[in-house]
Amino acid sequence: MSAHRASASRRLLLPPLGQLILFGALAIYLLLPVLAVLLYSLATVWRAHILPDGYTLKHWTNGLDDPRLVAAFLRSVGLGLAVVIVDIAFVVPAAYWARVRNPRIRMLTELAAAIPFALPFIVIAFAILQLVGKVAPHLLGTPWLLLFGHAAIAFPFLYWAVDGAMAAADIARLSEAAETCGAAPLAIIRHVVLPNITSGIATGGILVFATSFGEFALAQILVGARFETVPLWSVDALGATQGKFNELAVITFVTFVVLFVISAAAVYWNRAQTIRLLPGARAMEGK
């Protein structure tokens, strides 16, 4: 055993064998469901045995040929991206303001960020319906309503990630330094704030995208069949007389791959900075 590994294991207080077993168990726990979904999407029939009875690409070609499924997938991706953009546009300036300019509004922003978790999405959906029905009835049933609904329930993920990144980078101090350098607020945000919180934006953005992509209650109540997203299509596929379970496995696997690739890309791009969700993570940089 090399000295390097010995010191690494001492730090974790676990012998290398224990580490290996733990890591293996975790990997199996995380990968098994994904693997099962992949197998199911490739299975002809899967009944009595531990592995499918036979394999076929039929469900993949069926699924990818199904214009309704492809359209739902594209809608969900587009919606997710739009939600991320809306949330970044609102949350980053708000978090900056609450952290640097006026710490007194932090209580408000923190409170707002807790609401989506305190209330069931169904309740939120009906509340939106009630409110919009009174103030802007022409929005009812449009994708815009869903866009802003998702932006409202998913923003806390971005807020926490961005706020953590701002704390870790000591944005308040950097912002003051930029002011003494003669920079105006917009220049400060562009040259000093944004470049130092990209990891927070990336992490939070992925969580926001995933939340929107998998959200069912708001989609069902606010737009329903008028704007079919992947979760709506999935429920429909499950309820159909001849349940399209294999196609469901196809779309579930594709969704997983999409999110995985985005996350991996974000981690790769930010590896120089590390994902610094927690204050103090900066101390690890450059070592």
Add this chain to the structure above:
Amino acid sequence: MSGVVLRNVSKRFGAVQALDGVSLEVAPGELVALLGPSGCGKTTLLRSVAGLERPEQGQILVGDRDVTLAPTRERPIGMVFQSYALFPNMTVRENIAFPLMVRKRPRAQIERRVAELIELVHLHEQADRYPHQISGGQQQRAALARALAPDPEVLLLDEPLSALDALVRARLRDEIRRIQQAVKTTAIYVTHDQAEAMAIADRVAVMNQGRVEQLAPPIEIYEAPSTRFSAAFVGSRNALELPVQDGQVRLGSAFSVAAPAGSRAVLAFFRPEDVELRLEPGGHPARVEAKTFHGSVTRLHLTTEADGRTARLYTDLPSRQALSLETGSDVWIRVDPATVRVFPLEK
């Protein structure tokens, strides 16, 4: 080159009066150190000049211009922060160029000025590194160069050396002074370290509880503290509580000075180097209680009886002379009354 004038500046944080009607004039090209314990208001004063704090009262002028209400970015200042606050996403060169970039100076001019500053603070080799790739002392110099980049009329330094170890600190202190004089800028330097303030400043402002207690050249602050707080805070001094008898304050036959009018007891300060020590009778008897070795000098802790009370004081002796003195030895002391400062006790 402009000076800075503060007139009756006050600032309150909740129940704390951080600045209590401070007036201060810094002459053009002068370096004034704001010295005081933490919480004395020195950093608030500096941040008020920078515009990072808004005083509730008073007036701040840079040169002839009233900047009291001007936003930070419009003030002709450069600031060095305690933690340097270099932008981690920019190299040293980009950090120094930043104040010029946001002022939209022509590119060629920026490059020339940045090269000049890199030369001034000796950072050629580190110019294209990121802040986390260079040492604390180098970060400090980069921060200084960034603050000086736009040729500010006033340079503000907020405990710029407190995060460095002692050796680097002394070297950089002299370096900051050299640079400040080379570029001939007015400077305000906040520190809680009296040796640092004494070494770097033209004048020192001793601050306490939101007020300037004394503003004077270092030697005057050291030799003639004008308030009890200055005397206690600046320089290591003997401080003895003594009664007033017949208008005089005495420590046995060691010294006798006139007491402030109307006082019944005083706090008497005198420096250890002003204690004259004899090994033969002459002066007031005392006893060596303990010795601490400080290299070239040895500090002797003495006890003495005066008017039926025990007093403790100390003095420094060249270490070679102190060799012969054992703990418990009898000595005799005398203090030049001209070096004793007395302040009435508020009792």
